[in-house]
Amino acid sequence: MSTMTDPPSESFRLSQLINDTRYRSYTFQFIALIALVALIAFLGANLISNLAAAGLNISYEFLGEPAGYDINQRLIEYNSQSSHWRAAVVGVLNTLLVAVVGCFLATVIGVAVGVLRLSNNWLIRKIMAVYVEIFRNVPVLIWILIIMAVFIAILPQPRDFRGEDAEASMLLGSFAFTGRGFYFPKPVMGPGSGIVVAVFLASIAGIFYLRSYAKKALFDRGQMIPTLWPSVGLFFVPVILAFFVMGQPITLEYPELKGFNFKGGIFARNSLIALTFALAIYTAAFIAENVRAGILAVSKGQTEAAASLGLRPGRIMNLVVLPQALRVIIPPLISQYLNLTKNSSLAIAVGYMDLTGTLGGITLNQTGRAIECVLLLMLFYLTISLSISAIMNVYNNAVKLKER
């Protein structure tokens, strides 16, 4: 008779918490959790006692109080009696303005330089390489300050535009580039201008529809529909027609010299221009490298295969090389956009009132609400970068090579 014995009962020993891989991870996580809670408790206790000692508290009521300072570059109505909250919103819009214009400029310059770096012209190639290396290897803060100094030093002052034989003159009588800032003509929307804008938007939608229809026709039936000239026509003709049919409702308000300064038109301060331009050419150097890497990443065999199928060079670029290069280029491109947006916080160095200048600068100094201001500041940038990386993830999944 064999006796049935129980399997050796596993008595739990304390040393298993360290030595047994089944339990060890729980031990470590427990320790980590305890340490985290202890750290937060420690910081929180310090915060409370420090605030109590300074007679402060955490409150966001200061956002409703009048700011009491002026902002000289703004997209929405604001005066010194507006609230701190309003000032922060002005700052947010200013940040976004620099970010959007800067990203656009940086893309244009960066793509051009990246393509020219692969040019078969030796001199152009070298010049572009020098540009990229110089801008990549020097801090962006220095570039911002240099370009600001150059703007003020080189461009004429508004008073130079005065008199019969003025030292400076306006470009086309409507653009004035001064050391104080740039003046542009400002469109004034008369009655009926809404229709012109609507026609313009509709024609842009039409262009997109035409292109997708042409692509579908090409892929489904092999039918080639010309898109270039119809697109150009669609872009200009309807809006110009609408403009004259409605009786020219949109007029331009030109900047005019009054006394020692220009009046009217759109005024972009030197700090805005210098900051945008500096960020754009700094980031463009990085984008150029991404573009170059992306184009080089498409193997030569792809081009040759396309050529052996009988495609013309333009089609090879559009249908074979670019779609593959873009897959490589776009993710780092977007992270460069993100860097540019974050670097725009350096506006404070040239006195441009972006969010860091209003909420993190004057509001913080006036109210002394350091914790609240810095927290809001971080939250804003965090929101932007997290939402952009969410978009990037969606894009990456969309263009991922479909593999089995």
Added chain:
Amino acid sequence: MSDKQQSVAFFRETMLPEQAPPATQRGIVKWLRENLFSGPINSIMTLIAIYFIYKIVSGAWPWFMNGVWTTSSLAECREVLQGSTGACFSVLTERWNQLLFGFKYPEDQYWRLLLAMVLLLVAVAPVLFAKVFPRKMLIFTGLYPFIAFWLIWGGTILTPIVALLGFVVGYLAFKKFEHQSFAMGMLAFVVGAAVTWIIGGYLTEAMSGFIALQEIPSRDLGGFVLNIILGTVCVSLSLPIGILLALGRQSSMPIIKWICVVFIEFIRGVPLITLLFVANVVLAYFLPPGTNFDLVLRVIIMITMFSSAYIAEVIRGGLAALPRGQYEAADSLGLDYAQATRLIIMPQALKISIPGIVNVAVGLFKDTTLVSVISMFDLVGMIRGPILASTEWNGVYWELWGFAVLLFFVVCYGISQYSQWLERQLATDHR
């Protein structure tokens, strides 16, 4: 055969001598035709580029050559130049010490900073060029942080010695308990080091005059040296932290993983300048009442956090690029997690991530100029503040900014060229 010979009037029995290619197909002409004038568009671009270069050179050359190096103010310099174009490089010679060392560091102590910078080169050389310099020099590299601390901040030599002893004792304790498990070893390290530091703390307080250099508060640091100190300290501190964060993010333990993910994403989502604001105005609220961290230390903490998050992401890329077989091979050899990571995974992952790490390091070094925004006087802070605001040199932009550009370019370009060289050295795959 003979028939043919008669039928053919003549045929050549020797080869013709090689003829030179036509003039347009050789030498410099060929190169020019191929590289500069291969088509109408290319020719136009070349001409534009040549004109562009000519404009820059013809503008900058007299400015540079007429440079004045010895005057003591802008007004004097303009007098010397008498209206002709010329640079006032004398701002560099006159304010040389301020540009490099800041304006508060006592002048008779400059030798300490200089010595620390020279020794930095000696300490870094064996790390950068492992094949050229003997391995024994790495001992000096290990000692360098303590020597540099003593040289730069001064005080008694006992402080760095006790700090070093703490690490030594900790290491010995680690060795003694390592055979039990890696975790026990680390615990022993922490205990050993802490005990030594606490005991040593009393000792240094009692003997604060022992071989002491003049103590210099860190707010007196400035100039380009401050950039170098911040850059070196923060990069070297953020490497180990970044490795830990990357491992944590790859970990299978959810709590640890999420702590790391939140930390990394938070830091990467905000600009460095907001973190510097935290160091400047917020961090003090979170420290125990009465503690008085100085600004440089707070800035070092924040910049280290910043760069370790970026380095963690780079190293995570390296970890992800390793084939799964490497992890499985390490497991099948019976190595535990710590051994496998130390011996198999990390050496390969770090090698893959070298270019990324260097990128982060260069970016970080450039970002150290941001401290000028929170009124610290690094190179940019010195130029914007004391020098351009002074009555003697108000208005000298090109010379000063050109100097700053040159310094940063030399350092950053050098580092990136080094990393490319290193990549080629470490390439073990066959191509």
